[in-house]
Amino acid sequence: MKPGITRRELEVTDRNEIIRILDTCKIVHVAMVDDGMPYLVPLNYGYTLEDDQLVLYMHGGLQGRKIDVMRKNPNVFFEMNCEVEPFDGKVACQYGTSYSSIMGSGTVEILDDVEAKKEGLSLFMKSQTGRDFEFTDKMVSAVNVMKITVDAFTAKHRPDPMAREKK
Numbered sequence: 001m002k003p004g005i006t007r008r009e010l011e012v013t014d015r016n017e018i019i020r021i022l023d024t025c026k027i028v029h030v031a032m033v034d035d036g037m038p039y040l041v042p043l044n045y046g047y048t049l050e051d052d053q054l055v056l057y058m059h060g061g062l063q064g065r066k067i068d069v070m071r072k073n074p075n076v077f078f079e080m081n082c083e084v085e086p087f088d089g090k091v092a093c094q095y096g097t098s099y100s101s102i103m104g105s106g107t108v109e110i111l112d113d114v115e116a117k118k119e120g121l122s123l124f125m126k127s128q129t130g131r132d133f134e135f136t137d138k139m140v141s142a143v144n145v146m147k148i149t150v151d152a153f154t155a156k157h158r159p160d161p162m163a164r165e166k167k
C-alpha cells in the first residue's frame with residue numbers, strides 16, 4: 001500500500017492524523033506526463049478515505065490540456081502540503097520548514113456518469129467548505145469531474161524542532 005519513506009521518524013500512520021492533513025490541505029498538485037515531458041497542475045480537491053483506500057476528486061473545464069493529458073495517460077502522481085512554517089536555528093543547517101504533507105500515485109478517471117459526477121462534486125465541496133451542496137444535471141454538465149483512485153501514498157509531518165522552547 002505505501003511506498004518507502006526515507007525519514008521514518010516523520011511518517012504519519014495514524015488514520016486520524018492523515019484525515020486531519022487531508023482536511024487541512026486545500027490544494028493538490030497533480031503531476032502527469034505529456035508526450036514524455038512532466039506536466040503539473042494545482043487543483044482544489046475532495047476525498048474519501050475508506051479503510052486504507054484514498055480517492056481524490058477534482059473538477060475542471062470540459063476541455064483543455066489537463067483533460068487531454070489525463071485521457072492519454074491516466075497514471076498520475078500527487079502531492080499536497082499544509083501548515084508550512086519556516087523556522088530558524090543557531091547555525092545555517094538548523095534552519096528549515098515545518099509542514100504536513102501527503103503524496104502518492106494513482107490512476108485518474110474522467111467521470112461521465114451524471115450521478116458519479118454529482119457525488120464527486122458533493123465530496124469536493126464538503127472538503128473545501130465543510131458544507132453540503134446539491135447539484136443539478138445541468139450544473140454537472142458544465143464541468144469535468146476527475147477521480148484519482150490512489151494506489152499508494154505516504155503522509156508526513158515535520159514539526160518545528162524548537163517549538164517546545166518557544167512556548
